[in-house]
Amino acid sequence: MSRSGGRSAITIYDVAAAAGVAPSTVSRAFSRPGRVNAQTAARIQAVAAELGYRANPQARALSTTRTMMLAVVLADVTNPAFFDLVRGAGAAATEAGYTLVLAETQESAERERDVLEATAARVDGIVLAGSRSPDAAIHQVNKVVPVVAVNRDVRGLPSVVVDLEHGARVTVEHLHGLGHREVMYLAGPEASWPDGMRWRSLRQVAREHGMRVRRVGPYEPTVQGGVRAGEQWLDGRRRGAAAVGYNDLMAIGFIRAVTRAGLKVPDDVSVVGFDNTSSAELITPELTTVAAPMRDVGRIAATNVIALARGATSTRGEPVVVPTRLVERESTAPPA
Amino acid sequence: MSRSGGRSAITIYDVAAAAGVAPSTVSRAFSRPGRVNAQTAARIQAVAAELGYRANPQARALSTTRTMMLAVVLADVTNPAFFDLVRGAGAAATEAGYTLVLAETQESAERERDVLEATAARVDGIVLAGSRSPDAAIHQVNKVVPVVAVNRDVRGLPSVVVDLEHGARVTVEHLHGLGHREVMYLAGPEASWPDGMRWRSLRQVAREHGMRVRRVGPYEPTVQGGVRAGEQWLDGRRRGAAAVGYNDLMAIGFIRAVTRAGLKVPDDVSVVGFDNTSSAELITPELTTVAAPMRDVGRIAATNVIALARGATSTRGEPVVVPTRLVERESTAPPA
DNA sequence: ACCCTGGTGGCAAACGGTTGCCATCCGGGA
DNA sequence: TCCCGGATGGCAACCGTTTGCCACCAGGGT
Numbered sequence: 263m264s265r266s267g268g269r270s271a272i273t274i275y276d277v278a279a280a281a282g283v284a285p286s287t288v289s290r291a292f293s294r295p296g297r298v299n300a301q302t303a304a305r306i307q308a309v310a311a312e313l314g315y316r317a318n319p320q321a322r323a324l325s326t327t328r329t330m331m332l333a334v335v336l337a338d339v340t341n342p343a344f345f346d347l348v349r350g351a352g353a354a355a356t357e358a359g360y361t362l363v364l365a366e367t368q369e370s371a372e373r374e375r376d377v378l379e380a381t382a383a384r385v386d387g388i389v390l391a392g393s394r395s396p397d398a399a400i401h402q403v404n405k406v407v408p409v410v411a412v413n414r415d416v417r418g419l420p421s422v423v424v425d426l427e428h429g430a431r432v433t434v435e436h437l438h439g440l441g442h443r444e445v446m447y448l449a450g451p452e453a454s455w456p457d458g459m460r461w462r463s464l465r466q467v468a469r470e471h472g473m474r475v476r477r478v479g480p481y482e483p484t485v486q487g488g489v490r491a492g493e494q495w496l497d498g499r500r501r502g503a504a505a506v507g508y509n510d511l512m513a514i515g516f517i518r519a520v521t522r523a524g525l526k527v528p529d530d531v532s533v534v535g536f537d538n539t540s541s542a543e544l545i546t547p548e549l550t551t552v553a554a555p556m557r558d559v560g561r562i563a564a565t566n567v568i569a570l571a572r573g574a575t576s577t578r579g580e581p582v583v584v585p586t587r588l589v590e591r592e593s594t595a596p597p598a
Numbered sequence: 599m600s601r602s603g604g605r606s607a608i609t610i611y612d613v614a615a616a617a618g619v620a621p622s623t624v625s626r627a628f629s630r631p632g633r634v635n636a637q638t639a640a641r642i643q644a645v646a647a648e649l650g651y652r653a654n655p656q657a658r659a660l661s662t663t664r665t666m667m668l669a670v671v672l673a674d675v676t677n678p679a680f681f682d683l684v685r686g687a688g689a690a691a692t693e694a695g696y697t698l699v700l701a702e703t704q705e706s707a708e709r710e711r712d713v714l715e716a717t718a719a720r721v722d723g724i725v726l727a728g729s730r731s732p733d734a735a736i737h738q739v740n741k742v743v744p745v746v747a748v749n750r751d752v753r754g755l756p757s758v759v760v761d762l763e764h765g766a767r768v769t770v771e772h773l774h775g776l777g778h779r780e781v782m783y784l785a786g787p788e789a790s791w792p793d794g795m796r797w798r799s800l801r802q803v804a805r806e807h808g809m810r811v812r813r814v815g816p817y818e819p820t821v822q823g824g825v826r827a828g829e830q831w832l833d834g835r836r837r838g839a840a841a842v843g844y845n846d847l848m849a850i851g852f853i854r855a856v857t858r859a860g861l862k863v864p865d866d867v868s869v870v871g872f873d874n875t876s877s878a879e880l881i882t883p884e885l886t887t888v889a890a891p892m893r894d895v896g897r898i899a900a901t902n903v904i905a906l907a908r909g910a911t912s913t914r915g916e917p918v919v920v921p922t923r924l925v926e927r928e929s930t931a932p933p934a
Numbered sequence: 935a936c937c938c939t940g941g942t943g944g945c946a947a948a949c950g951g952t953t954g955c956c957a958t959c960c961g962g963g964a
Numbered sequence: 965t966c967c968c969g970g971a972t973g974g975c976a977a978c979c980g981t982t983t984g985c986c987a988c989c990a991g992g993g994t
Binding site: 316317318319320321323324329331333339340342345348352361362363364365366380381383384406485514518540541544545546 | 652653657669698699702
């Protein structure tokens with residue numbers, strides 16, 4: 263309640279007094295341009311600037327019920343796959359006058375619950391990426407504040423997803439074209455929507471081409487997880503296989519593990535990633551991977567959530583699907 | 599003002615009515631345990647739970663002047679050097695009951711100003727990492743909300759910095775020990791405090807050992823920037839040099855560029871990075887780099903800013919200095 | 935029997951904006 | 965001359981919590 267630590271705060275009342283007008287006029291001078299006489303407004307602006315007035319966002323939020331903040335909640339801030347998503351969402355938010363905040367759930371459903379709990383009432387909308395929560399929990403949050411899901415199809419919620427089917431198709435066809443007849447999927451987190459999606463598409467397309475598919479895992483969707491996948495694969499390995507990772511991180515870890523064991527990629531085993539993160543072309547061999555325009559995903563998701571925050575009724579047709587493409591690099595080759 | 603979109607909100611008034619008590623009692627039942635009779639409190643809790651009551655953070659903030667949010671403002675969320683910083687700060691924040699939000703300035707002083715502007719009034723404290731702003735601007739922000747600087751010594755502000763001098767020392771001594779007599783510094787952003795610090799220390803220690811030092815740049819502190827540094831170095835190169843990057847990203851870019859040009863690292867040129875990011879051991883050759891306990895940095899910074907937010911008077915002695923060490927990997931070797 | 939005290943609960947005034955409604959002023963048209 | 969309406973500014977209620985202060989009650993000490 264008290265002006266602690268000398269960190270005072272100028273209010274519209276101070277400005278009003280200094281400018282010789284009523285507080286409401288000061289308020290309108292800022293939030294309702296045109297509603298007050300141009301000269302009066304100018305004088306108020308001048309006085310406010312001189313006093314260093316800054317509107318108190320909490321007070322404003324209290325009476326308008328909008329905080330002008332947007333949250334991007336994601337599983338793991340260190341996962342490069344999310345970088346462009348964040349950038350895209352940030353651009354859209356800034357453009358619309360919203361402040362974007364990031365919160366991470368550390369790949370844990372429990373932390374996700376806490377984070378959403380702590381965030382929901384503080385923002386006007388949430389872009390939820392890489393969720394590990396059940397649909398019901400997400401709907402619960404959506405009752406408090408609009409949610410747009412990324413890479414996850416939640417019934418009744420708008421969402422934007424990358425075209426995993428197509429990603430799986432080009433991956434399989436690429437490997438098939440190289441002569442592979444067996445593909446192994448390195449599975450990510452079980453609660454992950456794209457994991458199930460990826461696996462089903464992979465299996466489907468592989469069958470169409472008469473290829474055998476296996477699935478190993480689940481593993482953590484990190485380099486460490488990929489290393490574990492690789493180590494496990496090294497026991498009971500079969501030559502000439504091709505591995506498809508849940509994401510780039512896992513693919514990279516897999517490569518590390520098998521390389522360390524003396525095998526060669528792609529000569530002994532082909533590896534395909536997913537996400538086309540910046541590390542994909544840093545490593546040796548450079549990683550063949552599926553790319554998606556995550557910046558667009560972020561932009562679209564943020565734009566949609568802003569529309570909802572502004573009162574649009576959830577149009578909710580189908581999820582927005584953005585295209586994927588295969589980036590062929592060095593980690594794939596014909597089987598030995 | 600209106601309950602838009604059916605997203606209603608239960609208030610303490612609703613709870614009070616349902617429980618047959620006054621709103622103030624409901625408030626106290628939550629924020630002042632012990633101040634109200636245990637049985638009454640229990641009844642209120644029950645009613646509140648049943649109604650699904652959630653306190654409105656804006657209203658609470660308005661009357662307490664605390665938002666219970668902390669911001670970590672950093673130059674670039676995609677820079678792995680910040681990952682552990684964020685994790686450490688997050689842990690400390692959560693532990694103290696604060697919600698942590700992340701905001702990025704995209705390495706731009708202008709964006710940094712906007713971000714700080716938008717953030718300052720919404721949080722109880724700011725951990726400012728990789729700032730590009732002048733001291734005066736930071737002090738300005740500090741008038742609104744406590745700021746703790748990371749890797750930057752701002753007069754009059756608490757800060758936590760990694761021991762760059764020691765990092766420079768071990769780097770130079772390592773190279774000197776390998777037989778190098780010349781070191782080239784790949785400079786990062788000019789407005790970056792650690793850049794100047796690193797360079798001065800490097801020069802100082804190199805002189806002590808009778809080594810020649812050069813500085814090239816500045817470049818962007820990214821892989822791209824490193825690539826540019828490498829390309830530029832390739833013209834007018836001298837053999838046997840050793841390059842020290844502003845950070846790992848630049849070092850990695852440098853290696854890429856010279857490798858692409860047919861040179862060998864470390865045979866033709868030794869390279870040392872800074873930060874020991876996760877990519878450092880992913881690339882080939884694995885990168886020799888200086889490591890700092892960034893998680894501790896984040897934890898300490900957040901803890902300090904929380905103390906200040908709670909009213910501690912800035913004790914402000916010297917900056918907190920955390921140790922650094924050299925991680926020797928494959929990118930350094932005796933000169934050809 | 936009386937006063938004091940500790941334990942509880944309620945009243946009402948903040949916190950700093952926004953906004954519906956009303957009063958006033960002014961120029962113009964009839 | 966009178967009336968009307970647009971432009972402008974002020975009043976006061978409201979957003980949902982917190983909290984200082986007071987009222988009330990029961991029980992214990994004297």
